[in-house]
Amino acid sequence: MDSSSYTGLPNKLCQGLTSVKSTLTTGHILEKTEKAFIEKNDMFHHHMARSVLGIQAPLKLKTELQIANKIGRLPCLPSSRLMADVLRGTNEDISFDDILNNPREFGELQIDPHLAMDKRDQLF
Amino acid sequence: MSGIAFEQPAGGFVFDNCRRNDILLKNNVLPGKIHKTGTTIAAITYKDGVVIAADSRCTAGNIIFDDNVLKIHRLSDNIYALGAGTSADCDFQTRLLESQLELLKLNQDRQVRVATAVRKIQQHLFRYRGYIGAYLIIVGVDVTGSHIATVHPHGSIAFLPFVASGSGGYTSLSVIEDRYKENMTEDEAKQLVRDALYASTTTDLYSGSKINMFVLTKEKLDKFLPYEIVAARTEKQADYTLAKGTTEVISTNVKKIEFDIVNEKVKATGAHEAMELA
Secondary structure, three states: OOOOOOOOOOHHHHHHOOOOOHHOOOOOHHHHHHHHHHHHHHHHHHHHHHHHOOOOHHHHHHHHHHHHHOOOOOOOOOOHHHHHHHOOOOHHOOOOHHHHOOOOOOOOEEEOHHHHHHHHHOOO | OOOEEEEOOOOOOOOHHHHHHHHHHHOOOOOOOOOOOOEEEEEEOOEEEEEEEEEEEEOOOOOOOOEEOEEEOOOOOOEEEEHHHHHHHHHHHHHHHHHHHHHHHHHHHOOOOHHHHHHHHHHHHHHOOOOOOOEEEEEEEEOOEEEEEEEEEOOOOOOOOOOEEEOOHHHHHHHHHHHOOOOOHHHHHHHHHHHHHHHHHHHHOOOOOOOEEEEEOOEEEEEEEEEEEHHHHHHOOOOOOOOOOOOOOOOOOOOOOOOOOOOOOOOOOOOOOOOOOO
């Protein structure tokens, strides 16, 4: 549930009409952990680098990751996210993210460019 | 997919159908049946390396689904894996691990170690909290020596001198526990593993058919496929075909089927053309 707006309530335009029931029942136990995995992994590396190499190492990594997320084209255009992959080390790895639901293979979602730009500029 | 997409979706698992499945189960729509396949896999270390063996039976309920399954998977030239549990999970995870180890080997330009393989698969399985049902035994010989590790679906590992797993695992383990000693010779080790597998293939219904064995040392890899065929089908004792007239004919009824000619078509077949039979 995206409660990033200042009221804390979900945005009907983006997430659709909500019901309490749908929030009580989880789809699958792994749904939550999978969503948070990439961030958690980054935090893990962050803490490890902090304790081994000192405060400068994680700060440097973090700025590099932020730059990697910022560069590139408009949010509606496809991007290979190569820099982010290289920084995380996933360019030399094969996992389920590369095999299952590869957006390049079976991209079924259509992204509305206007809404994507609105979200990026945080207009709602 | 529900909602509107605002950015590029990432790959990986999608859990959209889980709520639908819950609703279907509540409405008494039966889920697909999971077939459990039994196995016996065993591995022991000896003086120069490791000896690993597996049976070759795959069952679906009470029927032998496949008599000739290879449960020994290659992870690297010096590392092999034995898989028990959900066979699709074992196959696929070992293939995934094999490609990851190959990438690692090309990157670091060194032979991959057993501990690396075990750590990688352990982190991977823990990420999925045991939903990947792969009970693996990872064996190998590397610069630090020969190692055997057992990996469980939730991500726990143990490095041991000998291990056996699967539905016939306890039977095999009891034989190995009885006769195992440190630094055996190759023949002793092969005989011990063969006896252990023989015990479980004869007592456990879900293991059997053949015993496949690999011997892995620093220099060589010996494959015995099969090492021994445990349950060979013997010749039939008698002729079970029934003679004509065994079933008594009680009555005969001949009926004419009325038919009309709807369409007639005449086609010339050339002399060289072969007649096509449907």
